[in-house]
Amino acid sequence: MIEPRRNFTVRVSEEEREQVNKDAESNGLNPSEYVRELVLHGGSVDTSLKIDRRDLINQISRVGNNVNQLTHLANSERSVSEHSIMQIVGYMKEIRNLLMEVINKWQ
Numbered sequence: 001m002i003e004p005r006r007n008f009t010v011r012v013s014e015e016e017r018e019q020v021n022k023d024a025e026s027n028g029l030n031p032s033e034y035v036r037e038l039v040l041h042g043g044s045v046d047t048s049l050k051i052d053r054r055d056l057i058n059q060i061s062r063v064g065n066n067v068n069q070l071t072h073l074a075n076s077e078r079s080v081s082e083h084s085i086m087q088i089v090g091y092m093k094e095i096r097n098l099l100m101e102v103i104n105k106w107q
Contacts, residue, residue, distance in 0.1 A: 010035075056102050063091045 012020070024034035038044070067088055074080040 053102075056098055059098050060095055063095055067091055 020031050020034060024031045027034060027037075029037065070084050070088055074084060
């Protein structure tokens with residue numbers, strides 16, 4: 001069960017407020033999320049996870065599209081060429097490499 005959130009007011013100058021808003025936006029967070037991240041993680045916000053996840057999803061989607069196109073072609077021709085199979089194997093290796101790259105970066 002998640003504890004309900006409560007308001008906590010902090011006074012900042014206009015310049016500080018603008019900085020929080022700018023930093024929050026550049027990290028893909030709203031100001032409240034950004035400040036919570038700062039408090040919970042010792043004054044630093046690691047946004048690489050969110051950016052890496054988005055990039056990984058985009059790259060895997062592109063590879064998936066290529067595999068789908070090859071599958072569609074194979075179904076329409078009722079056969080699969082060795083070249084097509086090798087392309088799919090190459091795409092699967094590319095996905096594995098992308099996953100390993102992200103895993104190594106997150107550790």
